[in-house]
Amino acid sequence: MDLKGLLAAKKDAILRKWFDAVLESYPADTSNFLKTKKNRFANPVGYSLTKGLEALFDGLLQGVEIETLSPSLDSIVRIRAVQGMAPSKAMIFPFLLKNAIRGELEPELRGDRFSGEMTALESAIDALALHAFNIYMQCREKIYALQAEESQRLTYRLLQKAKMVCEVQGEDPGTGSSKDTKK
Amino acid sequence: MKILIPFLTVIALILLVAAGVKAAGLELLFGVLIPYAAVAVFAVGIVLRVVKWARSPVPFRIPTTCGQQKSLPWIRQNKIENPSSTLGVIARMALEVLFFRSLFRNVKTELRNDGDRLAYGSDKWLWLAGLAFHWSFLIILVRHFRFFAAHVPFPVRMIEGLDSFLQIGAPLLYLTDLIILGAVTYLFLRRVALPMVRYISLPADYFPLFLILGIAGTGVLMRYFTKVDVTGVKQLAMGLVSFTPVVPEGIGTLFYVHLFLVSVLFAYFPFSKLVHMAGVFLSPTRNMVNNSRMVRHVNPWNYPVTVHTYEEYEDDFREKMKMAGIPVEKE
Amino acid sequence: MAKFTAKPNELSKINLTPRRKEWMDTPVEIREHMYCHPAKIKDLQTVDFSHAREWKPADEDWKLPQNWEQIVLDGMQALLKKYRSFQVFMDICVRCGACADKCHFFIGTGDPKNMPVLRAELLRSVYRGNFTLAGKILKKINGARTLTPEVIKEWWYYFYQCTECRRCSVFCPYGIDQAEITMMGRELTNLLGLQIGWIAGPVAACYMKGNHLGLEPHTITSSVELFVDDIESITGIRVEPTFNRKGAEILFVTPSGDLFANPGTYTAMGYLMLFHELGLDYTWSTYASEGGNFGFFTTNEMAKRLNAKIYAEAKRLGVKWILGGECGHMWRVLHQYMDTWNGPADFLEVPRSPLTGTVFDNAKATRMVHIAEFTADLIRNGKLQLDPGRNDHLKVTFHDSCNTSRGMGMLEEPRYIIRNVCNHFYEMPEDTIREKTFCCGSGTGLNASENMELRMRGGFPRANAVKYVREKYGVNMLANICAIDRATLSASMDYWNPGVQVCGAHELVANALVMKGEKERTQDIRLEPLPGEEETENV
Ligand code: HEM
């Protein structure tokens, strides 16, 4: 059996290990919840993580182009990008797969029967991680953009008018500051 | 610790009464005085509690609506989940109190996703166990009236008959005995096993569970295993209700343990979360009619507040308003 | 290979899982991007809120007033005496956990203190310690704790991570409503001057100028002028709204956000077109130019002070009844509070649609009708000529706002409207709509930008359900009847479901509405080419 076959055979165990390791990046009280509920709508974070990790695993096994895994990566990274973790922590999840595989296939990987294949797989995981980092940056930039875009959206007509009459009307929307404030 | 303290407390209570009766012969205390005291505390405590609640007014009409409102005649209103009449509220409360409607909401056939299991399974169990526990508690309570009446009233006999319809064993096995033990055990295990529920649980959540387990356990022991003198028990019970207390000889320590735990439960009731029994009826989000736009609700403490009047507003902006062609009161 | 890189297992050691502790022993961690900036001093002073000062949530010392403990305990005592809901909810929770995983903030953040029951326990623990016998004697064994500045921080942090959406209340066997408890909690933080800027600013603006954005009268009219121009270029018809007009039959009140914020502006244009087409005798007001009520997110009294303008203006203008636009919390307030605060509205008449003759008996005391009720009645009676085909480029789903669904029960009216003006309408999964709807994640004045991460996390459960219908049916438009939704879901969709847009129900109405004498439409209300029209342009 080649490494792929081994991985396919042990898929469930490896995924479980990987998932658990990813959950360790959350505080205990949180990860408990993420583990318990399986429903897509009752526990969307847990759901997205499990589904996403599985899709990534399958993709790696089949050796597909990393780009085609973007949607699955995205579904995970997009969540982790707003979970208040340091980037190093948020982005550790691809690497944890190496750990999970080495842990689960420990006996088989002893010796260097699979070392060639394993090296290839590990660089694929590295590529995945780099790609994930791109997505992470896009997500973070989106958050900052949202903050700016939203304030524009909130005052869209004001801005439009300001442009039309070429002068700012002196409004300070949302802050309620007012020259006319008096008791 | 959260579990151990209440557990040890219940054990200590049991030892206390066993020692009291066996070694010190305090049958009168545990058989008569404490039960009287407990019932008194229960009654007074509950009344005071309800009075306390009732004294806080309901300033606003704030039902949580769980269905379509009454609006246009051709739109079908959900008369129970969003009641616009007292009858609807009664139905809503009845569903809530008798069938735990809201807990049942958790049970919902879920969309299945690539073989995901039926979700909310555990919540369905909560509803079921909660219902099983409360109903069997009620039935057992009613069954106990046989001890307090010379002639067992018909409804009580009927319930007994239903409860033992399996006709197993002698004495006949009551289903509710099994159910209550099972349900309370489940409720306990659930508290320990589900991380979220465990996290929110306090000693005060475990204590009543242990207490009720103790009560049901001693009751079952008395009925099916170490028999106690039932005529003696009935004598004592009749004495209590007729205010001519007697303490018959030789009823057995186990009975006093049972009675004492029940007394503790009664006395504990008004000071604990168990008052939910009464509180559920006073919950404004459930017991109010959603007719706030039809009938003005009056807030007893409504008081005048300062506002920024139109006149002040116009004073601030009169010129700007005139320029924009907005009519003003004072030119 | 790669012997020199840290092994993954070493890397992961950085993330040591914190040791499990009781929640009471876990001090609050005030995390950035999860909270809003404090209120500005002058905004608090404008409305006479006490203890206005400079303070920073990240600081150790929040400069609490000297006698803060007394203030809080007295405040609690007063609230317990005023609200049966508060008193009962403090006493009867059995901690069954049925509500625990129903909160979008808990689902999205996983932070256990975002479980509704625990959010309540933050307050309840202090209640037990100070107001119950058992708590005073047994202390921590009975779940009681003493009031410390840490507790106040925790309250502030978590009561401003609750959008008062009431979803938890639906699932609780006793109807315990965390929204109600959060309101009490916010009253208490307010006593200590701990208000947030995003709420205090609009409150002060609304108090002085009549609306949250602080728009002055001439700004309101000139902005509506812009709508009028756009409508004319789309339909060829010039609508003629009036302002502060005495003797009009109807006063129209809607959230001011819709006058300036996209995409709410399109909904406002929808109102203008609809009313014009009906020939409705109505007026806008610049004084009562706010339907929403951010005061509701501070104190009950403040909410009443802001709300008073609506009846006062209706009385001054001598209208017969009031019509209210699409908004969520606005309608919670109008439906459940306004009449009690500032009624009785005996100077008004029982609302009657001048077009269909329908008498709105359901509003016979408050005398204010929701525009979805009004429009549904019009459609039902065949008073509108509609061409739903003009919305064929949209695949629509509907988001129930928390307040209209759980504080009112308005579920079918907007659906009826949408079904009549759109050909493609798809519901999100059952457990995420109607009374079980998920909050947008940014209600109760939490729609600031500095807490964008909190908002995205809290908005995830809703976005996730939208994602489902997007994948399944290709949904590209999220309709709703709430001005806050229109603003906040836009951001949430942008992040979670790029490509899904957000609109009010009356924007869809406006697209479909065939107006008398209109020119052939080539653009929708957003001034974008209608389907079919792009191709003709390309030809
Ligand atoms: C109108 C009457 C009552 C209603 C509607 C009611 C409802 C409920 C509900 C819905 C629960 C939560 C589900 C659960 O945890 O099992 C509960 C819990 C509980 N109830 Fe009641 N109850 C009532 C009366 C009583 C009475 C008379 C007792 C007396 C012993 C009682 C004792 C308990 C206990 C101990 C729990 C906690 C179970 C746990 O810890 O999980 N209830 N009740």
Ligand code: SF4
């Ligand atoms: S559902 Fe109600 S009783 Fe149960 S824990 Fe939540 S608030 Fe308490």
Ligand code: SF4
């Ligand atoms: S009201 Fe809404 S936001 Fe607040 S605790 Fe309940 S579910 Fe969460």
